[in-house]
Amino acid sequence: MKVFTDIGEYLILMRKVFSKPQKRIIFWERMLNEIQGLGIESIGIVAFISAFMGAVVAIQTAYNIDSPWIPLSMVGFTTRQSVVLEFSPTVISLILAGKVGSRIASEIGTMRVTEQIDALEIMGVNSANYLIFPKVVASMLINPVLIVLSMWMGILGGWMAMVSFGLVSSNDYVDGLRVDFEGYTVFYAITKTIVFAYIISTVSGFYGYRTSGGALEVGQASTKAVVVSSIMIILFNLILTQLLLT
């Protein structure tokens, strides 16, 4: 039963979130700030994880090819496919759910328990719109950029591993990258990313916004935000894969 009331509350909050901002200029300022805080500051970790994961995928594929009938360019192909289709959009979104989701929930939760949200409301500001909307738009704009970066870094990481460990030649790897490339896979990945960005920002905003109590509850809200957004990402990953790839 609790699930249904939660969903109801979430939908009611979303109606407050998606309304016209009081002042457009303030909305833009806040959104640019959020792009900085939620996006730019995540570049480092995204690049780091992607490069290493790409390397691992390539190495595993290379070691698993033991038949002389399978060309070594297969390694480039496999790395590209797994990075673009699944690794970058889903795994990186899960990592962002942890990093960005906890940040959003604890920031808004703290504002709730220190009465800053009440202060906004009392001034006549739609606090849900003011606080959450810029974060949602910023995430939906910046996460795809992070994911494309992640794809490049993953493929690059694979290449570096192959070349430096001498497992596959650079030419073979790059040839593999070019085999059967379909632009649709990137479209699919970006679509998933945008949906995941929406999930992360709104779910975390929701848990932060409805915090009550004190510092302890803020911590709980932020954990809850990460757990629930991760579960939602996994669920929607299945749904979207069914919808978009079949």
Next chain:
Amino acid sequence: MIEARELNKAFGEHHVLKNISCIFEQGKANLIIGESGSGKTVLMKCLVGLYEVDSGKVFYDNRNFSEMDFEQRKTLRQEIGMLFQGGALFDYMNVEENVMFPLDMFTTRTKEDKLDRANFVLKRVNLENVNRLMPSELSGGMRKRVAIARAISMNPKYLFCDEPNSGLDPQTSGVIDKLIKEITDEYGITTIVNTHDMNSVLSIGDTVAFIYNGELWWRGNKDTILQTDDKELNNFVFGTELTSRLKQ
């Protein structure tokens, strides 16, 4: 003038406000007193609509607040200033930005104009040269004063102060009280102050409402409060060592 008519509010089984009717007068500091947990904050939040009442009505100068929709309340709230128990300054903005925030949000004034206004209200609360400090860099008393400055930046007709001097030393409390009283007189504001500090009651209590167990138990002012022989009120007023010895 703000009028509360038969307000009731419960949280689950816990009936916090019981049929409260009360008038808060214009140009006066209207104090709400009562012990911790008696329902002062809940009453204030019901008056401004941060909590929805279960039954009863609130009127702002004969405008029925309880029947207003979200947009109408938004408009009315631009006439309200509120000082929260913990200050509630926006912690990602510096002092100046905090004070200017309502002006940024709701006026189309020029940048200089807004800065002038911010500096004016900051000066009014005796704060100068702190414009660039962040809330975390201020003392408790300074935060309260910045919060007052922010609350009056839009020239409110109604000012709500929830425990303006909790956590402050007696001197600083006195300064804050005096400030609230002066602003009230100067601009003819309808001011409502929650407190359990008898010093505040005796120095600025133009009207005093005593809440006991969620009921409006007694009404009077700073002069009549010392002469009453109501038992519960006397317990509250002379509840501390200092006041009870003074009484003897």
